[in-house]
Amino acid sequence: MSYCVNCGVELQKSEPRCPLCGTEVINPAEPRDETAARPYPHHVERLDRRIDRRYIASFLSLLLLIPLFTAMFCDLLFNGRLTWSFYVFGGELLFFTWFLLPMIVPGLGRYAHIGLDGAACGTLLFLVQIMTKGDWLLLLGLPITALATMCAEFFVWLTAPYCRLPILIRFSFGLTAAALVVVGIEFFIGLYQQVIGWPRWSMFVLIPCLVLASSLLLLNRRARLKEELRRRFYL
Amino acid sequence: MQHTHMDRKVKPWMKLDNAALIYPATMNRSWTALFRVSATLTEPIDEDILEVAQKRTLRRLPLFSFQLKRGLFWFYLERSDGAPKIQQDVGNPCVRMRFQDNDGFGFRIRYYQNRIAVEFFHVLTDGTGGLIFLQTLVAEYLRLRYGAEIPRSGRVLDCTEPPRPEEAEDSFAVHSGTITQSRREVKAYHISGTDEPDGFIHIITGSMDADRVLQKSREKGVSVTEYLTAVLILAADAIQRRYVSRPDRLRPIKICVPINLRKIFPSETLRNFSNYVNPGIDPRLGVYTFDETLNIVHHFMAMEVTKKLLNVKITTNVHTERNPMLRAMPLFIKNTAMRLAYSQVGDAITSTSLSNLGVTELPAEMAAHVRRMDFILGPLADNRVCAAALTYNGRLRISFTRTIREPLLEREFFTRLVKLGIPVKIESNQRN
Numbered sequence: 083m084s085y086c087v088n089c090g091v092e093l094q095k096s097e098p099r100c101p102l103c104g105t106e107v108i109n110p111a112e113p114r115d116e117t118a119a120r121p122y123p124h125h126v127e128r129l130d131r132r133i134d135r136r137y138i139a140s141f142l143s144l145l146l147l148i149p150l151f152t153a154m155f156c157d158l159l160f161n162g163r164l165t166w167s168f169y170v171f172g173g174e175l176l177f178f179t180w181f182l183l184p185m186i187v188p189g190l191g192r193y194a195h196i197g198l199d200g201a202a203c204g205t206l207l208f209l210v211q212i213m214t215k216g217d218w219l220l221l222l223g224l225p226i227t228a229l230a231t232m233c234a235e236f237f238v239w240l241t242a243p244y245c246r247l248p249i250l251i252r253f254s255f256g257l258t259a260a261a262l263v264v265v266g267i268e269f270f271i272g273l274y275q276q277v278i279g280w281p282r283w284s285m286f287v288l289i290p291c292l293v294l295a296s297s298l299l300l301l302n303r304r305a306r307l308k309e310e311l312r313r314r315f316y317l
Numbered sequence: 318m319q320h321t322h323m324d325r326k327v328k329p330w331m332k333l334d335n336a337a338l339i340y341p342a343t344m345n346r347s348w349t350a351l352f353r354v355s356a357t358l359t360e361p362i363d364e365d366i367l368e369v370a371q372k373r374t375l376r377r378l379p380l381f382s383f384q385l386k387r388g389l390f391w392f393y394l395e396r397s398d399g400a401p402k403i404q405q406d407v408g409n410p411c412v413r414m415r416f417q418d419n420d421g422f423g424f425r426i427r428y429y430q431n432r433i434a435v436e437f438f439h440v441l442t443d444g445t446g447g448l449i450f451l452q453t454l455v456a457e458y459l460r461l462r463y464g465a466e467i468p469r470s471g472r473v474l475d476c477t478e479p480p481r482p483e484e485a486e487d488s489f490a491v492h493s494g495t496i497t498q499s500r501r502e503v504k505a506y507h508i509s510g511t512d513e514p515d516g517f518i519h520i521i522t523g524s525m526d527a528d529r530v531l532q533k534s535r536e537k538g539v540s541v542t543e544y545l546t547a548v549l550i551l552a553a554d555a556i557q558r559r560y561v562s563r564p565d566r567l568r569p570i571k572i573c574v575p576i577n578l579r580k581i582f583p584s585e586t587l588r589n590f591s592n593y594v595n596p597g598i599d600p601r602l603g604v605y606t607f608d609e610t611l612n613i614v615h616h617f618m619a620m621e622v623t624k625k626l627l628n629v630k631i632t633t634n635v636h637t638e639r640n641p642m643l644r645a646m647p648l649f650i651k652n653t654a655m656r657l658a659y660s661q662v663g664d665a666i667t668s669t670s671l672s673n674l675g676v677t678e679l680p681a682e683m684a685a686h687v688r689r690m691d692f693i694l695g696p697l698a699d700n701r702v703c704a705a706a707l708t709y710n711g712r713l714r715i716s717f718t719r720t721i722r723e724p725l726l727e728r729e730f731f732t733r734l735v736k737l738g739i740p741v742k743i744e745s746n747q748r749n
Contacts (some may be wrong), residue, residue, distance in 0.1 A: 086743075089728060090735040091523070092746035101745035102728035103522050122431055122520070122746040126408040129347055129516035 084109040096120045098102030114239050139185035144197075168213055171204035192238050222274040229266045233259050250308065254298035261291035327379045327480060330386075332374070332397045335489035335634050336589035337440040339412035339663070341392040342655040343698055345517055349414045352444060352672075352705070354451045355434035357688045362428040363462060368403050370458040371426055375400050378450055380587055382486050384421040385440055387485055390648055394440070401425055406434060408746050409518045411695035411718065426454070428553040433458065436695070439589065442694065444674050444705075445577050446587035449474065452679065459686050467683045471585075479623030481585070488584040493635035494628050502666040505597065506557045506568035507729060508702050510721030518696055519746045521727045527676070527713040529739055537608070539615045542673045545706065545715070546572050546596055548737070553668045554600050564601055572598030574618075574666040577675075578631075583622050594621040594629050595667050607737075616697040664699035669726065673706040681737040684710070694718050702726045 084093050084107045086100035095118035099106045105112055117146045138223070150170055157167035184195050207223040210216075233276035236259050239245060261284075268284040282290065301307055329741035333341070340350045364497075386482050406429030414436070421424050423438035430458040439446045453474040459465040469475035513519075534544040553570045561567055563662060578590045596617040598605050606612075621627070637643065642653065674692050678684075692707035693716045702725075706715045717727045731741045 089732050092740065092742040097743065097745065098746070098749055099747075100742055101519075101747050102724050102731060119430060121522070121744045122408045122410065123406055126410055126515075126517065126748075127412045129409075129412060139589055241366065278474075309451070 141180040144183050148286045150174055150302045172209040176202045176206050196234050200227055203227045222270055225270045229263055233263045250298045250301055250302040254295040257291045257295040261288045329479045330393055334487040334588045335638055340439045342652040343539050347413055350439040351411045351436050352449050353411050353434055353436040353693040355432050356455045357432045359688055361431055366461050366590050371455055373401050373457050373476045374454045379480055381424055385446050398699050443589045443591045465682050468680050483585045484587045486586045489631050489635055490587045493632045494581045496629050497633040497636050498629050500662040503569055504665045505571040505668045508726055510723040521745055522714055522716040523731045523741045524712050524714045525739050525741050527708045527711050537611050539611055542612045546671055547614045548733050549671055550610050555729050556725050567600040569597050569599045570668045571595040573670040576671045591620055592627055664697050669700050669701040676708040696720045701713040
């Protein structure tokens, strides 16, 4: 009989090394018997691989090229140049960036993905502006997209496991950020219409949000009340 | 196939028992909740005789030939004639069960050299029911192979008798009361490690002298299960302390210990009828000695394993099943809800599991042909290591099932037993 010099356990004759620590069995008094019956056969039943999301996303990305090329071909055939097929391109770019890219490049990180999502939105708006020959992109479309993207990045940070802020403060900051985005939207609409003034309709969102956010900040300072809330809202 | 008079007594379909409800909802392409009991005989297995023995056993225990089907609101079990094909054993026992490859059945019989192993999907039965099936199958095999005259009892059933209705009873429904309690518990520490790329399942079995373990347990005034649970708690605690440096980040160590409810409530069911208790320690409070841990486990079990408290646990589960909102949900929504609930109150609240089927005794005429018996749990849904124990013929065998590469828990556990004065012999399914 052989014992593992590391673990002190006796080893079955069929074991080439200790299953607990990997130490090879060397026993001059009893060399290992290669023919000793193994407790389990060599044959291993293969397990289905998990769904390869990366492969499926890459495949879907290639499939997206079919409607794109079909649209471009039809566009060229009927109009002699690329016109409305830009919408198809913009829409597919948005779909690819929002849904397929996170699966193809899982290690990119949430902040980078959200940044790219914002960039894809901006590109679609840019194409729409070219097609409609508008002038709203620089003053309205891009600033609002950038604002929404920054807000989304902030929300991601607030909900991240490494964010050490108390839950009530997180809710308070989130509410304030959402209210500021609404104020920002009104500001950019005013800028575009060249009617810059004090915020009006966005105040209906800002004031309740700020009141609620301040209440949450105050609540956060009252330990007993916080405990009571935790108890009442216990899920 | 023409049904005989005896067969007609068996229902054509039945609801899943209360404990079984969670298993189909949580199964996926690479995981099914399985367990395995096996008997190693003195001579090599004859496949043809084993097939006949299986048919005869299924006629006595038609409950095991029921197949899982999908209804609009619930999964259910549908009676099936016939039997699954006998299979050669594989090097990764308890690998997920693909029903289409198993003729739709929820169990499979695999043999290797002298060993007959039966792997069950937990939807059909629990360890006690599985062991009765195996013992009846082996008795029938020995009768056909050697003409052995084996006296039949409640543990080794007579295949000439008809099935009894109480064997298919949903005992949870019968023994549920009125008082419920929350299932919520603090989440426990989980052992993590490197995934096997091909999903290989590692089995390490430690065999020891049962009398020696019993003597050590008696010295401390606890049962064998309590003794082993305390060793397992301290093994998991040592691993956590090795990897988590800040004491305030230490998570509780809790072990899921299944309880056979047939010993507490009158029931002769062969379907699931077990519940769980989760004894453990909070390592943030300091380092626990072995005696302290034993004390905690012993008193925790004494408090929790009582008819009244177990009744409350059963009632909680049965009440959830009877909730009109849940019942009216279509199955695909219900599955999502159950998966979500399981992620909160399933494996998450325990660090690992230790299922002890206890001492198995066979009639002398049968024991002469059966050299050893084993019990293995299939991989759990979230916990990467679990353990199962069974005592037969004076040897206590504890089998660890693991889906990560590193044998951290097994090493810590078995070396602790050696230090406690219990010699352990190890075997495994490691690849050369």
